[in-house]
Amino acid sequence: MxxxxxxxxxxxxxxxxxxxxxxxxxxxxxxxxxPYTADHRLDEAPLIGWIVPSRAGRARVDAVDTARALDVPGVVAVLTHRNAPKQAPRGTPSDAGRFSQSHALLAAPEVACYGEPVALVLAETLEAAREAAGLVEVALTPLPGRYAVTGDEPDEALEVPDDVDGGMPADMSHGDFDLAWEKAEVRVDATYETLAEHASAMEPHATLATWDGEELVVRVAIQIVGSAVEALANTLRLDKEKVRVISPFIGGGFGSKLGIHDDAVLASLGAIATDRPVRVVQTRRDLFSSAPHRGCSTQRVRLGASRDGRLLAVAHESVMPMARGYEFAEPCAASARASYACDGILTRHRVVRADLPRIDSMRGPGEAVGSLAFESAVDELARALERDPVAFRLANVAETEPISGKPFASFDLRRCLEVGAERYGWSRRAERGRRDGRWLLGHGVASATRPNFLxxxxxxxxxxxxxxxxxxxxxxxxxxxxxxxxxxxxxxxxxxxxxxxxxxxxxxxxxxxxxxxxxxxxxxxxxxxxxxxxxxxxxxxxxxxxxxxxxxxPGEDFEKYAQYMTGAHFVEVGVDEVTSEVRVRRAVGAFSFGRVLNPTTARSQLYGGMVFGIGGALTEGLHLDERVGAYMNRDLAGYHLPTERDVPALEVVMIGERDDRCGLLGSKGVGELGLCGLGAAIANAVYDACGARVRRFPLTPDAVMAARAAW
Amino acid sequence: MSDRAPKTTLVVNGRARELSLDPRTTLLDALRDHLDLPGTHKGCDHGQCGACTVLIGGERVLSCLALAVMHDGDEITTVEGLAARAGAGDAPEALGALQAAFVAHDAFQCGFCTSGQLCSATALLAELARGDLSVVTPDDDTVRVTGDEIRERMAGNLCRCGAYPNLVAAIAEVAGQGEEGAS
Known part of the structure; x- marks a missing residue:
């Protein structure tokens, strides 16, 4: 005990x-x-709604034949674009933002992407609904679409998004990057790729909707209750006062439940159409298209330094898909904009519109994949300079926000690196040996930053x-x-x-x-x-x-000061000499995030972020069927989340940081920090172990093996 | 429907419950939708996540992969019956030793996978006590309460919140009670 x-x-x-x-x-x-959403019990048993998704990409719906489905005993109705209640056009009002806009479904004989619902079966039992869904016959004519985004697109396909997540401009620079790059004596110019990822909260997205002819009551798994109210009111043309959203327990979100999804719209349509409560729980398989995902990325990082180890030039440029009709761009360069001082910095985000399922925030948007590239490149530069990667980072920690020149409200990156290195025993790491049987051992470090929002x-x-x-x-x-x-x-x-x-x-x-x-x-x-x-x-x-x-x-302190949480990761990995499998053997993270409100729950969130980072670094990647824009490994066997066995003993150090400018409570955010940078520390440890720099994430054995063969 | 709805008796948490079910009804859906026991959760419906784990005759079973009619007469324990099974009584708020350890060690966050984790861990304790071997058991074939044994035996229960370190601590604490040299 x-x-x-x-x-x-x-x-x-x-x-x-x-x-x-x-x-x-x-x-x-x-x-x-x-009670999670699907656990709620009402006086009247709900109808069960089962979604019939499109199995084509962008397509015209020629016919939906529901006759055989309606013959199944227990089936009450099948909604299609022909008989679904009227809704506001999808994406309206145009100025409302993606979480609040109409999410209309079954509104027109067309589908925008793979997995979009083309019918909803409503039945007395789950078994009848599921059987009938398999009997709905859908005739689709595929329309031309862009599905694969490789980062090699011609300039005319690249768009500058209006902004990137967090409300920051797509392009930001400071000083003269070209000049600083010219002046640099040691340079790294590397391109990194990350596969698309999926949040995969354990609770599938679910909704239980009731309609009394006037008020819509929706029990739904949601992170932001207000976003659900606005989206449903806008979709169904209801007054916001006539939409009540209830969500006392949510089985994980990780960004995927910030807004509503197909279950909420369809359950509401079903309740309005039948005057019965309707429950729609999405299948795990369909969630890989209908819950949002993180897009794939191609990121070019250029770093230059003087021979004596001063960082001079930083450029971080990314290309990612943006789902057509759904404005979201991930700020890959967020950490490059925050972490280190230099003379010239250039950051650019480009998107390619694609006919893919929704792309949106997934835990740590920006830093989660951006720091994989940026903190790998920092390591590459430290190696090129033959400097200790901790000492190199410490020598270049930003004193003011590099991109804006604003003072930090507080910025504890230096202390995180020092405390973490001490706890890990960074200076004594050679004592741990270079190999353990067939496992090649290596150690890696990476910094973590994450903007603080109020x-x-x-x-x-x-x-x-x-x-x-x-x-x-x-x-x-x-x-x-x-x-x-x-x-x-x-x-x-x-x-x-x-x-x-x-x-x-x-x-x-x-x-x-x-x-x-x-x-x-x-x-x-x-x-x-x-x-x-x-x-x-x-x-x-x-x-x-x-x-x-x-x-x-947020008061003026959020205008006058740059606000960040910080951290540092130290990781030991083993790389199987024969199979190139990577296993994390030990991870220590030191984090600073203002006042710690509850060390127990804060530590759990940091552990959770680190586990998320292990998945993103080693196993999580969605593989695209480029013909239709579907992800092929769309279940929890094909998309490997970290299991208990994949996670070693983790150690978290919470640095008590006083920050009087971050809000009344004095606390900052901790839910994403543990993830930011961890994957890069793993990649840097893999390099340390086997001498191969893997620039494609996740670091699955095939990727590591190819890099080892090429190095 | 009547010819499609054979009678099935499930003995759930010590109580015999007779049901007329569509034979396609999974054990999971029978528990949730027909026996009003929604504490067992559906995470994937494919046997890939472990959230729906229940105990049948003390062994862990993925209730999403079992049809209810296959378990006619079987003794089933769900999360709602774990405290009573552990001798902590019938009150809804009663906690068995594992449940208390889960709370004390913060062995969950969102809690959606927790019912399955608890059922799995309950069976794991019996497996360790019996000396069932696992792939990480040392070559002397002696099963000890170690972090590696727990990690291996809990690897079928996914937790996306990443409560894994705390799950190991909670289970180790209960497994270690009365065991010499537990680590």
């Missing part, structure tokens, strides 16, 4: 912000009593007659620990025992937050709740009302 994380015992069962409190929803989750949020708290405090906000807990840290904020501020606090989340009737995403959830929703609790405490002392609302939005 000695290694059991202990709650700091406090008088009267109180818990403060910063305590290692066990998850307050833990007992529900280990007894099967936490989003507008509101929260409400009230003191009940029985002395309990109840907080309400439309924040979600996707496994991050929102219930727990928000309960701590209430308990700490109102000086109550934890068991006298109830936090209610995931309901659009509660005050609006920005939900979970971009690592902004805890600081934004938590800040709003802290403000509400402080206000309530003031009111109670003054003999005022027992309910208060709080509100938070």
């Amino acid at each position: 000695s290694d059991t994380p202990q709650t700091t015992p406090r008088e009267g069962g109180r818990a403060a912000i910063g305590d290692a409190v066990p998850r307050v929803d833990g007992p529900k989750k280990v007894t099967g009593r936490a 989003m507008e949020a509101k929260a409400r708290v009230r003191l009940e007659d029985d002395g309990r405090a109840v907080a309400e906000l439309d924040m979600t807990d996707i496994g991050t620990g929102s219930y727990t840290i928000l309960s701590q904020i209430v308990a700490d501020t109102l000086e109550l025992p934890l068991d006298r606090v109830e936090v209610r989340l995931g309901d659009s009737r509660y005050p609006q937050t920005a939900g979970s995403g971009g690592s902004f959830g805890a600081a934004s929703a938590g800040g709003a709740l802290l403000s509400a609790c402080r206000r309530l405490r003031g009111q109670l002392r003054a003999g005022g009302g027992r309910e208060a609302e709080g509100h938070i939005e």
Whole structure:
């Protein structure tokens, strides 16, 4: 029991912000009593909706014959473009942003990409719905489409996106890159490729919709409740007040549930069409097209330094697909814009419009794949300079934001590198030997950065007659620990025992937050709740009302200062001398992210990010069928997520960093940080082990073997 | 429908439940949709993720790959029955030792895979106690409670949140109780 994380015992069962409190929803989750979307039970049994997806790419729908499906006992209806309730045109209003725009389906005799639904079977039982779905006959005429994006496209196919995720410009530069590149005495010019990836949350996207002729109530797996309300209102032309979204427990998101997807639209259409509740749970297979994915990337990085090890020139340029009709571009160069000082820096993002399923944020958008290239290139440069890769990074850590020249609110990269190196024993790594039987051993390092965002949020708290405090906000807990840290904020501020606090989340009737995403959830929703609790405490002392609302939005500190979380990864790998299989043997990460709200849940998020990084580095890659724009390995056997056996003992060091400019709560985001840079540390360790630089991710044995043969 | 709906009796969490089911109904769907036990989750419906793991006669079974009619008369334990099975009582909030260790070690985040992880870990404890060999058991054929044994035996239960280090710690704690030299 000695290694059991202990709650700091406090008088009267109180818990403060910063305590290692066990998850307050833990007992529900280990007894099967936490209701995820498909677990909700209504008085009236729902119809089961089963999706019939397109098995062509971009296509015209010539005919959908539902006669045989309707003959199956238990089938109530089959919706197609001929009989589905009317919706607003997809993508409208044009100025609303991708999460809020109409997600119309079954609205026209055409499909935009592989997997788009062409019919929805509604039946009394799952078995009948599934059987009938197989009997719907769909005639499609394929239309010309662009599916493969290789990075070799001619200039006219490359577009400059309006912005990249996070609201940053596609192109940013500082100083004169060309001049700095000219001046550099040692240079690296390398191109890296990453395959498309899939978030693959354990809970498939699911919706249970009810319609009473006026109000639509939608239970849906969603990260941002407000985005679901807006998208459904815009799709179905309903007032936002007539759409209620409920999502108390979500089985993981990782970006894939920021907005709604096919299940939400189709379940709503089914409920409106039949006046019955409708449940649609997407199949794991269909999720590989209908849940969003991370696009493949081609990234060119050029780095130049003086012979004495000063970084002079940085260029990071990426080409990725953008799903046609869905504006999202991944900021691959985010870490290049943040990490190191230099004389001239150039960053450019280009997209190629493709008729692919939706491409969107997946955990750590930008850094997750961008740092694979950038931090590999930094390692290549350190090697070319014959310098220690930790010392080289330390010598070049940025003092101000390289691209803007703004001061950092705080930037702890140097300390992360130093503390991490010490904990790992970086300077003594040779003692660990160069081989273990047939395993060639190597060590790698990489830096991690991630921008810190704060989003507008509101929260409400009230003191009940029985002395309990109840907080309400439309924040979600996707496994991050929102219930727990928000309960701590209430308990700490109102000086109550934890068991006298109830936090209610995931309901659009509660005050609006920005939900979970971009690592902004805890600081934004938590800040709003802290403000509400402080206000309530003031009111109670003054003999005022027992309910208060709080509100938070980013202030001028987010204009004046550059805001980042930082980290450093140290990894030992083994490369099988014969098969070229790579196994991670040990990983140490040191991270700095403002105030730690709960060391237990924060550590879990960092572990989780590191595990995600192992998958992205070694096994996760979607393989495209270029004829139709479908991913071929679309199940959990073909798309290999890290398993328990793929993950060694991990070690996390949380550096307590004080930052008074990052918001009321003093905390920054931790959900993505553990992932950023880890894959590059693995690739750098692979080079250290076998002398081959692999520039294609994931580092599957075939990729490593080819690189070893060519090196 | 009647000729397509044979009678099946499932003994779930100690209670015999008679059902008339479409013979195509999986054990998973029978538990969730016909017996009101939604704590067992459908992650992939293909036997690839482990989220739907239940115990049948104490052994772990992927309930998405089993038809309910194949288990007529079988004793099935789901997450809702784990505490009682562990002797912690029938109250809904009762926790067995593994469940308590999962909470104490934060061995989950979103919790969606947790029912399957718990059922798998319950059977794992029995496998270790019996001395069942695994691919990582040393050449002396002596099964010990080690991180590697746990990692190997839990590798069929995916956790996308990446709670793996904490899962190992939680299971090791319970497996190590009463065992000399547990690590």
